[in-house]
Amino acid sequence: MRRHFQMFADYNRWANALVYEACAELTEAEYRADQGAFFGSAHRTLNHLLCADRIWLKRVTGSGEAPTALDTILHEDFAALREARIAEDQRIIDWIDTLDEGKLAASFTYSPVSSPTVITQPLGPVLAHVFNHQTHHRGQVHMILTSLGRPSVVLDLVYFLRGDGKRWL
Template sequence: MLKHFEMFADYNRWANGLLYAAAATLNDADYRRDTGAFFGSLHATLNHLLSADRIWMKRFTGTGTAPTTLDSILYDDLPSLTEARRTEDRRIVDWIGGLEETALSGTFSYTPITAPTEITQPLAPALAHVFNHQTHHRGQCHTILTTLGKPSLGLDLVYFLRSEGTRWM
């Protein structure tokens, strides 16, 4: 199971790279345009993804900074957000790469932002959630990009496995 999560961390890094490269082709007005997505704009959605990852990584590791809201705008410009995304993706890859298989069956405790009640749960399903959450919102970002007239992105896991991710096959 650990290799599975290591692959998803690597895939997540790769897919985010493609998404951010596509975002960089937008002018600032389109990047910030409210297209009706859950967080409105591509700018807000990308900030949400980074916010959520920082929240989860703080829960998992007890280290790092984490915003106190899910709609935090951590970075107001795309270049700074891109650099922070790369750093967070590397942090995720490195952290999962340092886990022992037995850690996946262990539990951790945290207090959600949305409800002040401590929750204890197994690590493995929470990790699955983190990667599923990324995929969910990358899909929203993809829709925003195509709504703005940009080409569709090939973000499927199989495309990663056929390119940078061949080591996972």
Template sequence: MLEHWRMFAAYNAWANRRLYDACGARPEADFSRDGGAFFGSLKATLNHLLVADRIWLARFEGEANPAYRLDTVLFEDLAALTAAREFEDARLSDYVGRLGPDDLGGVVTYRRQATSEDIRQPLAQALAHIFNHQTHHRGQAHALLTQFGGVEAAPSLDLAFFLRGVR
């Protein structure tokens, strides 16, 4: 089961690299353009994913939640956001790589950002959430790229392509 999570961590980094490369190929104005996605723009959507990952990694490591709102824009420009994304993807891969078989049966205890509710959740469920959450919002960013630049503007992010070694 550990290999399953390590595969998802590697896929996550691969998909993010492809998505960020596609964002970088678009006119700069498209990065901040509101395309009607849940968080509006590519900038806001990608920042949301970074914020959420920082929150979840803090929880996994037993640290206090960072004091971010889920719509916090940490980085205004794509270059700085890309560097931060790569760093978080490496942190997530490192965390998953350090897990042992007994860790997956463990529990994550944390306090929600939006309310002061304390939550206890199996680690395996929390890992499933973080990777699913990434896929969900990457899909929204992918739709924005398609909307702004057509089908050729958005790369394939299919897990099957990653598993076959498509680069």
């Protein structure tokens, strides 16, 4: 499973870079316009993804800063948000590299931001959720881009594996 999650961390970095590259072509008004996605705009959705990753990494590593709300705007400025995303993707890659099968099978306990309950789960399925969550919201940004008449961004894992991700085959 470790290699599987290493591949997903690398794919996550690749896909995020493509989404940010496409969003960099938007006007400021387009970038901030509510297009009906769960978090409204590309700006708010990209901030949410960074929030969620920081929350999960804080839970599983015990380090780093994590917002207390899922809709926190961590960066108003696109360039600063992009730099933070690049750094967070590298942080995820570096942390995944420290895991072994024992750590992936081990359980940890946390409380969701949206509910004050206590949950104990094994790390492996939680990591699957983290990467699936990224894919879900990147898909929403993709919808925002296409609704604005922008070119479709090819984000499928198979395209990553045929190009930048060949080493995972």
